[in-house]
Amino acid sequence: MSNGSSRARRARAWASAILGLVLALGLPARAADPPVDHLSVPGPLRLDGIEFALAWSAARPPAIFRQEYLPAGQTLERYRQMLLLDLLAVDATPVEAAMHKLLELRELQRTDPTVNYDLVINEDSGGALLDFVLPGRTGDGDPIIEWNAYRYERIEGGVLMLGISRRGYGFDGTRRFIAEDLKANRQAWIGELAGVAMPGAVAPDP
Template structure:
């Protein structure tokens, strides 16, 4: 059986399962977070942005030399200005992941809660076209929180990190993940999220 990534736009209430592949466009800093982002001893530059609706913004960052089409680590910020709770957003994401788990035995997730924040740690994969091996494995740690933006409006902010491995590197990726699963969660959880300032 072939396991495929499911792409679901956040504009209908769910953050993307997998990081978005870039399309040619002008990179504009919509969130006042131009970067570079210093995270876990690395530096990540703004690589792609999107503002498809009036209340939704997405920005992705990569280290020097990395490409959106095939990266090892990607940093992302997403903001949805809407009257929604963390439970609304994370609950919808979990429902999506449960659907994926029904046909993909590698897919899994864990939820961690603290005051005014929720962290979602999940794993998804995609097989080769013939379904005989895993072509991509991706581990995501998403940190959701409520923020206040312009004119006192409430918004849901996602700070996330996506780590990937491809082909022959998948097995080693999973071995390292099992041994050091807490490292990325701790790094995401303690990251000092910059103030968001939405561009007009």
């Protein structure tokens, strides 16, 4: 029994190491090319009564695929809200995928106390939901505050992440976003993401 447990631990450690390597490779920078529906989820996606259309995609085959969706009239450079789909075609659990992101946030928090995060694990499904706040700046130097919630679930062929990203811009806008919008709506936003059906994403053939 102990030998079997040791083998299982080694296998999970190996899978975690592979996941870390895959995520470290990252995705190519945003380009102006038309988005490609890598995941058989052309959209529009719908959350909180709003439709989100596919606006950008990138891939690092065979392991990482990302698609980003925006409401009508919003842009990648200055969106107010965005939906994200990441497919990690690796042998990992949703919790392991979430923990890799959490460790990245923890490192950022060491030098920027604005960074904040919370992780909830669903013991029944094995899924995980990580929400976090990040600061940033636009290309013109305006401050940004960004709240994200990433829901990780196991699917055939890997882990699927469905995320929502919301932003405030400018000195007044970032303060208002934190003090009013996020404070009043965070739990409702998390509940909406946790309750929506996951898109039927399919990993592309290798």
